[in-house]
Amino acid sequence: MLNKKIADIFxxxxxxxxxxxxxxxPRAYRKAARKIEGMKEDILDYYENDELREIEGIxxxxxxxxxxxxxxxxLEYLDDLKDELPEGLIDVMKxxxxxxxxxxxxxxxxxxxxxxxxxxxAGSGEIREIKGFGRKTExxxxxxxxxxxxxxxxxxxxxxLPLADSLIEYLxxxxxxxxxxxxxxxxxxxxxxxxxxxxxxTSKLMDSFSNYADVDEVLVKGETKxxxxxxxxxxxxxxxxxxxxFGAALQYFTGSKEHNVELRQIAIDQGYKLNxxxxxxxxxxxxVAGEDEESIYETLGMDWIPPELRENRGEIExxxxxxxxxxxxxxxxxxxxxxxxxxxxxxxxILEVGKAAQEKGYEYIAITDHSESLTVxxxxxxxxxxxxxxxIRSAQEELDIKLLSGIEVDIKxxxxxxxxxxxxxxxxxxxxxxxxxxxxxxxEQTKRITDAFSTGLIDIFAHPTGRKIGEREPYKVDMxxxxxxxxxxxxxxxxxxxxxxxxxxxxxxxxAKDKGVLISLxxxxxxxxxxxxxxxxxxxxxxxxxxxxxxxxxxSYDELIDFLKGR
DNA sequence: GCCGTTTTCGGCCCGACTGTTTTCAGTCG
Numbered sequence: 119m120l121n122k123k124i125a126d127i128f129x130x131x132x133x134x135x136x137x138x139x140x141x142x143x144p145r146a147y148r149k150a151a152r153k154i155e156g157m158k159e160d161i162l163d164y165y166e167n168d169e170l171r172e173i174e175g176i177x178x179x180x181x182x183x184x185x186x187x188x189x190x191x192x193l194e195y196l197d198d199l200k201d202e203l204p205e206g207l208i209d210v211m212k213x214x215x216x217x218x219x220x221x222x223x224x225x226x227x228x229x230x231x232x233x234x235x236x237x238x239x240a241g242s243g244e245i246r247e248i249k250g251f252g253r254k255t256e257x258x259x260x261x262x263x264x265x266x267x268x269x270x271x272x273x274x275x276x277x278x279l280p281l282a283d284s285l286i287e288y289l290x291x292x293x294x295x296x297x298x299x300x301x302x303x304x305x306x307x308x309x310x311x312x313x314x315x316x317x318x319x320t321s322k323l324m325d326s327f328s329n330y331a332d333v334d335e336v337l338v339k340g341e342t343k344x345x346x347x348x349x350x351x352x353x354x355x356x357x358x359x360x361x362x363x364f365g366a367a368l369q370y371f372t373g374s375k376e377h378n379v380e381l382r383q384i385a386i387d388q389g390y391k392l393n394x395x396x397x398x399x400x401x402x403x404x405x406v407a408g409e410d411e412e413s414i415y416e417t418l419g420m421d422w423i424p425p426e427l428r429e430n431r432g433e434i435e436x437x438x439x440x441x442x443x444x445x446x447x448x449x450x451x452x453x454x455x456x457x458x459x460x461x462x463x464x465x466x467x468i469l470e471v472g473k474a475a476q477e478k479g480y481e482y483i484a485i486t487d488h489s490e491s492l493t494v495x496x497x498x499x500x501x502x503x504x505x506x507x508x509x510i511r512s513a514q515e516e517l518d519i520k521l522l523s524g525i526e527v528d529i530k531x532x533x534x535x536x537x538x539x540x541x542x543x544x545x546x547x548x549x550x551x552x553x554x555x556x557x558x559x560x561x562e563q564t565k566r567i568t569d570a571f572s573t574g575l576i577d578i579f580a581h582p583t584g585r586k587i588g589e590r591e592p593y594k595v596d597m598x599x600x601x602x603x604x605x606x607x608x609x610x611x612x613x614x615x616x617x618x619x620x621x622x623x624x625x626x627x628x629x630a631k632d633k634g635v636l637i638s639l640x641x642x643x644x645x646x647x648x649x650x651x652x653x654x655x656x657x658x659x660x661x662x663x664x665x666x667x668x669x670x671x672x673x674s675y676d677e678l679i680d681f682l683k684g685r
Numbered sequence: 686g687c688c689g690t691t692t693t694c695g696g697c698c699c700g701a702c703t704g705t706t707t708t709c710a711g712t713c714g
Binding site for chain 2 (some may be wrong): 141142143144145146147149174175176178179180210214215216217218219220249250251252254255258362491492493495496538553554555556557590614
């Protein structure tokens with residue numbers, strides 16, 4: 119989509135300008151990028167109607183740049199910036215604790231131009247010799263690079279899933295059957311590459327696939343498999359199989375590897391052989407199943423296992439005993455329990471958020487703006503919360519769904535809450551969250567959080583580990599203690615559905631469920647398009663074995679209000 | 686670079702923390 123492309127260009131410009139030490143411009147470009155990225159409308163419409171300037175954050179200069187991008191496909195200004203400083207420095211800045219100043223200094227002093235040269239220099243110990251740097255910084259750089267490498271080559275769900283869906287739609291007419299496979303079908307938090315399985319006219323499918331508009335380069339093109347690299351560096355594989363083997367291939371290519379190893383062993387034990395072509399009897403090599411997945415699982419004496427559970431974490435045994443959970447589904451979700459309005463750092467008005475939620479068919483949505491101490495996000499004080507109340511009331515009059523007046527209140531370093539208790543008690547819903555002092559020791563951090571729980575004022579603990587995938591490690595915390603305290607204080611733990619958070623992760627979510635703690639799903643939307651993140655949260659919930667009753671978003675509005683009042 | 690108006694340029698979010706210093710710069714949220 120063009121909005122995304124333009125936004126990405128502006129983000130790059132902002133980074134490069136920051137490296138040059140330019141003031142304020144980066145902020146202007148980021149603001150414009152965020153606005154464009156978050157718009158529901160196609161920016162092309164604004165361009166065609168000559169209305170770009172009406173978008174907040176777009177003035178004369180940025181309008182001209184958008185025109186240039188639309189008309190020429192590129193932007194000279196960005197090319198010039200890249201000539202002045204190596205593009206790889208943008209990656210260097212992704213290492214925690216390296217910002218524009220340090221990145222530029224590393225470039226000037228040690229000729230570090232990208233992550234590779236940074237790693238080399240940090241490893242050789244020459245970074246600590248630079249003024250302003252030291253041993254600790256050097257260590258931290260090495261650890262930071264490690265983290266980045268761990269997810270390098272992997273992509274967030276929200277980058278990959280829409281891409282896979284449009285590919286499937288595009289290939290659909292040529293295919294008799296077509297499905298996502300791999301970690302994408304299992305809805306894993308990060309995705310290596312896009313796996314698509316199809317049956318139909320092989321050569322036609324392969325040709326269509328390699329001629330897809332977003333394909334940058336065809337890597338492999340063969341009889342059964344074609345691999346391409348798409349715009350943005352994501353690799354996509356298309357495999358074509360016979361219709362008779364589709365189920366077996368889908369099972370095989372969905373994985374996980376661990377699940378498949380276990381399943382194949384079970385097949386052997388029962389006198390079968392399982393591979394991507396089917397389930398075969400060992401005696402006469404006759405195919406006994408394979409056209410669909412269900413027949414394979416059934417023949418092996420178990421229920422069909424939803425892809426999200428296929429991690430060899432007990433699902434096979436449960437399937438054999440017909441004890442698989444009835445996993446929560448997206449259609450069970452009646453509302454979104456974390457989102458931000460323009461009262462804090464969201465881009466949309468409360469009414470806009472409410473209308474969008476209404477269009478999604480929700481019964482309710484919680485407006486949970488930040489509290490005062492999160493100044494970067496324009497957090498609200500007591501007075502502003504009261505003023506916001508007015509707007510919520512008037513928005514409510516125009517809506518068929520219910521707005522919950524809420525807050526995402528900061529849990530301060532000492533475990534106290536960043537808002538007076540009377541105000542919190544008056545609100546419909548209170549999310550507590552940690553946004554500062556990430557580096558406390560586990561014991562201290564845990565106490566901070568459990569102390570906050572014991573105020574009795576927190577309904578939901580938001581993004582419980584604070585991780586940002588590929589950007590920030592979770593803070594150190596004793597999750598078992600948190601879960602225990604949540605149970606004791608009737609605090610609900612959130613699965614934050616934002617694809618870069620997905621926090622709790624599926625393992626912690628399952629642990630919470632096992633200990634009798636309820637889960638809430640919140641998209642943490644800062645723009646309307648983020649409301650669509652709910653499906654990723656549901657994915658994590660499913661991977662965490664959660665059922666409808668484990669998730670409070672499945673409650674009707676009345677039930678939810680009763681629950682919040684009664685807890 | 687945008688915005689808003691004191692209509693022509695000044696203000697733009699800023700406090701906490703860390704690691705490096707020896708009183709502060711850089712990063713982060």
